[in-house]
Amino acid sequence: LTEIAKQAFYGCESLESITFPESLKTLDKEVFMNCTALTSVHIPKNLTSIGVGAFSSSTTSLREITVDAENTAYTAVDGVLFSKDMTTLYSYPSAKEGETYDIPTSVTTVYTGAFRNCTLKTITFPYVLETIGSKAFADSLSLTEVSLPASVKKIGTNAFGNCESLQKVYIRNPECEIVENDGDETFPFAVELYGYVNSTTQQYAEKRGNE
Numbered sequence: 001l002t003e004i005a006k007q008a009f010y011g012c013e014s015l016e017s018i019t020f021p022e023s024l025k026t027l028d029k030e031v032f033m034n035c036t037a038l039t040s041v042h043i044p045k046n047l048t049s050i051g052v053g054a055f056s057s058s059t060t061s062l063r064e065i066t067v068d069a070e071n072t073a074y075t076a077v078d079g080v081l082f083s084k085d086m087t088t089l090y091s092y093p094s095a096k097e098g099e100t101y102d103i104p105t106s107v108t109t110v111y112t113g114a115f116r117n118c119t120l121k122t123i124t125f126p127y128v129l130e131t132i133g134s135k136a137f138a139d140s141l142s143l144t145e146v147s148l149p150a151s152v153k154k155i156g157t158n159a160f161g162n163c164e165s166l167q168k169v170y171i172r173n174p175e176c177e178i179v180e181n182d183g184d185e186t187f188p189f190a191v192e193l194y195g196y197v198n199s200t201t202q203q204y205a206e207k208r209g210n211e
Contacts (some may be wrong), residue, residue, distance in 0.1 A: 002026065006051065007033050020044045039095070040064045043081070055081070055091045056113040056135075058182055064094040077104070077155045094118050095118040099142070103129070110136045112156065118143075127151055132159050136181070139164055161185045168192045174199035 001021050009015060015035045022044050029051030032038055038059050043050075043204040045068035055062060059202070064079035075084050080090040086106040094117040100125040112133035118140045127149045134156035137143060143163050143172070148155075150172040157179045160166060166188055171178075175197040180186040187193065189208065195201025 004028060004031055006030055006162065007037055009033075011035075013037060020047065022046055029053050031061050036060050038062055040066070043067040043071060043074055043076070045070040047071065050074070050081075052111075053113045053116075054117040056094065057170055059094060060117055063095045063097070064093055065091060082107070089114050092118055092120075093138045100124075110186070111134070112136065117139055118196060125149055125152075130154070133158055134158050135161065138162055144168075146170070148172060148176075153178065157181050157184045157186055160187045160191075163188055163191075166191050166193065171199070171201045171202065174201070176200050178204045180204070184197050 002023055004017055004025040009032050011034045013036050016037050016039055024044055024047050025209045026049040030053045032055060039061050040063060041055060042131045065076050065081045067074045067076040073084055075082050079093055079096055079190065082089055086104060088109040088111055089103060089107050090111045092115045099120060100122040101120050103126050105126045107126055108128050109131045110133060113135045115137045116135055116139055119142050120140060121142045121144055129149060129151055130153045132155045136156065136159040138158050141164050144165050145168045147170040152173050156178045157187045169187060169191055178186055178200060193201055
C-alpha cells in the first residue's frame with residue numbers, strides 16, 4: 001500500500017487509532033474527515049505527501065501526531081506536525097491540551113487548516129511568519145484575540161472563519177494581502193480589525209462595511 005485516497009475513512013466515528021504500513025507514501029486530503037474518535041496518528045518514515053485537511057477535517061478528538069525519526073519530509077514537536085525544516089506548521093491536533101501556544105520562531109507558513117477546530121484561547125505568532133493558509137484557524141471557537149506581526153504578507157480565505165469568540169485582530173503589515181472569495185468569511189463580521197491608515201486592512205474593513 002503506497003497511497004490512501006481522499007476521504008478514505010470518512011465518517012468512521014469509532015476509529016480511535018490506526019497503524020500505517022512503512023510502504024505508505026501518500027495520504028490524500030480529508031482522509032480522516034468526521035473521524036471524531038481518532039486520538040493519535042503516527043507518520044511512517046516513507047510518507048512524504050499529506051493532503052489538505054487530512055487531520056483537521058472534524059477530527060475533533062486528535063491529541064497527538066508523531067513522526068518516524070527517519071522521515072525526510074515531516075517532523076513532530078510536542079504532538080504538532082511540521083515540515084522537516086520546521087518552516088511550515090502543518091497540523092495542530094484539535095484536542096491537544098492547553099489554552100495557549102507559541103508557534104516556533106522558525107515557522108514562516110501556517111498551512112491550510114492547520115489549527116482548524118482547535119480549542120486554544122491564545123496563540124503567539126513568530127516575527128518571521130509570512131503566510132497564513134485558508135481555513136488555518138477556522139472554527140476555533142475559543143480564540144479571542146489575534147496579533148499578527150508585520151512579517152505576515154498573506155492571509156488566506158476563511159483563515160479565521162467561524163471563530164465565534166474572536167473580538168480583535170491586529171494586522172501590522174500595511175500591505176498584507178487579505179484573501180476573501182465570494183461567500184467566504186476570512187474574519188467574523190463582528191471582529192474589530194486594527195491596522196494602519198490607507199492600509200489593505202482599512203480597505204478590507206471598508207469593503208465589508210466595518211468602521
